[in-house]
Amino acid sequence: MHKEKKMFKLKKNEAEARERILAFWQGKSMGRPALIAYAKNKDYTWQNWESGPMPRRQSDLIPSWHANDCRNRLNSNLYLAEAIPSVCMDYGRALVLLAVLVGGDYIYEGINPWIQPLEGVLDMKVPAFDPQHSIVKGLEACLDAIVEVVGDNGFISTPTQIDPLTTLSLLQLQSNLCISLLEEPEKVKAWTHDATTLFIDCYEHFYRYLAALGYTDTSAWLSVMSESRMEAVQCDFSVMLSPDMFNEFVVPDMKRITSYMDRSIWHHDGLVQFRFIEMIAALPKLKAIQWVFTKREHPSEHINELKRLRELGLSVYTNVHNINDAVYLTKKLGPDGLMIVLPTFEDEKDAFDAIAKIKAAV
Numbered sequence: 380m381h382k383e384k385k386m387f388k389l390k391k392n393e394a395e396a397r398e399r400i401l402a403f404w405q406g407k408s409m410g411r412p413a414l415i416a417y418a419k420n421k422d423y424t425w426q427n428w429e430s431g432p433m434p435r436r437q438s439d440l441i442p443s444w445h446a447n448d449c450r451n452r453l454n455s456n457l458y459l460a461e462a463i464p465s466v467c468m469d470y471g472r473a474l475v476l477l478a479v480l481v482g483g484d485y486i487y488e489g490i491n492p493w494i495q496p497l498e499g500v501l502d503m504k505v506p507a508f509d510p511q512h513s514i515v516k517g518l519e520a521c522l523d524a525i526v527e528v529v530g531d532n533g534f535i536s537t538p539t540q541i542d543p544l545t546t547l548s549l550l551q552l553q554s555n556l557c558i559s560l561l562e563e564p565e566k567v568k569a570w571t572h573d574a575t576t577l578f579i580d581c582y583e584h585f586y587r588y589l590a591a592l593g594y595t596d597t598s599a600w601l602s603v604m605s606e607s608r609m610e611a612v613q614c615d616f617s618v619m620l621s622p623d624m625f626n627e628f629v630v631p632d633m634k635r636i637t638s639y640m641d642r643s644i645w646h647h648d649g650l651v652q653f654r655f656i657e658m659i660a661a662l663p664k665l666k667a668i669q670w671v672f673t674k675r676e677h678p679s680e681h682i683n684e685l686k687r688l689r690e691l692g693l694s695v696y697t698n699v700h701n702i703n704d705a706v707y708l709t710k711k712l713g714p715d716g717l718m719i720v721l722p723t724f725e726d727e728k729d730a731f732d733a734i735a736k737i738k739a740a741v
Contacts, residue, residue, distance in 0.1 A: 387534045389453070389464040394462045400604055400718075403461075404642055404666050406694050408714035411738040412705075414460040415602045415720040416730045420602060423454045426706065435487045440517040442524035449535075450528040456723070459730050463604045464590025465596065468521055473539035473600050477546045477578055480506050480516050494549040501551060501559060503565055505573035508580035515581075519588060526592055532643040532676075534596040537585045541613065543632055544572035548616040557619060560628060567628065576625055579639050582610065602720055603696055605642055611669060612636055612662075613646035625655045630662070638663040644696060647671060653684055660691040667694035667716075674700070678708050689716055696720070702733045709740040 386393045403413040428438075428447045438444040449466040458464050470476060471492045475485045478524050482503065485492045493740050499502075509515065512623045518538055527534055547570060548556045586597070586608055596602050599611040614629045637643045644667040646718070652659075659665065668688050672678065678685070685708075690696050694716035699705045705719045719737070724730040 387464050387531060387533050390458050390462075396463060397604075397606070399461050400463075401606075403603070403696075403716060403718045404605070406666075406689075406692060406716035408717065410714065411734075412709055412714045412741050414615055414705075414719040414734055414737065415718065416459040416464045416724065416734060417456040417721075418459060418724040418727045420455055420457050421726075425451050425455065428536055435490065436485075436492075440514070441519065442521045444527045444654055445469070445521040446524040448657075449525045453529060453533055457727060458533075459727065460734055461718070462602060462673065463596070464600070465536055465598045465602075465604065466525065466529060466533065467536040467598060467600050468518070468525060468538055470518060470521070470538055470656040474541055476514075476518075476538055476581070477507055477543065477574065478513065478550055480508070480531055480577055480581060481546070481550070481574060485549050494546070496723075497550045499546070501563065501570055505570060508577050508584060510584055515584070518585070522585075522588065522592075531593075534594045534598075535589055535592075536594075536596070536598045536600075537582055537589060539600050539611075540581065541615070542636075543571040543578060544614055544629060545570060547618040548619075551594070553616065555621065556616070556619060560624065562621075564627075568631070571628070571632050573633050579636060582608070582639075593719055597645075601644065603644065603718060607641040607665050608639070609642050609644070609645045610636065610640050611642045612640075612644045612665070613648060615648045618649060618651045620725075622654055622658070622730070630658055632661055637665050640664060642666045644669050650681070650684070656684075656687065657690065658689075659680070660693055665693070667696050667718075670695055670697040672697065672700070672704075678704050678711070682711050693719065702736060705737050706740040709737055714741050 398410050399413045402408050428444055445468050453466050474495055483494055483497045487496045514636055525535055589720045596604055596606055597609045601611050617625050617629050643665045645689050646669045685695055698720040
């Protein structure tokens, strides 16, 4: 498939990189782990937005702001190993889209958006996706502006959404949702079912919109590329649930989302979710887990869990704090089904030295 695609101007050895990425999705490798390596592009000067500082909430639907943001993020790096030049527009820090489409709103505190509680949300009918919705049209305008700065230098991924149950927990407040799960479970299931339909229809709309502009690769908010529909699926609210409740309230909607996607990766939000791992692994077309190490964790602290993921047939995608951690993971897990995001390097030579060191660890 990669041989038929137009190559990106900012990427060297793209055909090989696509082969290695595909091997990762298949739980395989090509002699070493798949590696996401960036080096600073010292020839690029960061460009300030033409209108100057502005409250983030106000700039969230300004096309020129997003175009400038994506220009800077795309061009400030060199794309090495399996890093593919891409951008995902940062509307509401990738957290608010589904909440807004069901009728909610949000505010910023600093750089962080907070979805505002919506009184009586559980009794409200979730609307069908409306391609004429003001937010949808606003995002389309932003994407059009981003296209002008990205061109064929890289690709643009679809706007990101978080899952329906977590969205509901923010609109209703987590404590209220916990009560509703016990007292009105069928009402919760009906709401999240309809919100899942909205989620899928929204994704499909923007995927087709970007495909018509020549962009069919996706990455969500991660660095791993897929040559078709892909999402980083998650349910952060599930840390509040027992395995039985996860199976009852999370799995049905997640099955619909992952069945719709061509492949998915699960954003593993904390070790407490590992008690659901067999159910997560059974989701249709779920291929990988994004494992998040905290700032103080060494990979050895969770090596047994990571080995279990591989036993379940799941590939592992993770960021590391340093090259030694990447070497450790390579030695312990082997290269198959492993993708490691390395810290950004000051120059290409440091990156190539690190890649060689990791390859030698195989």
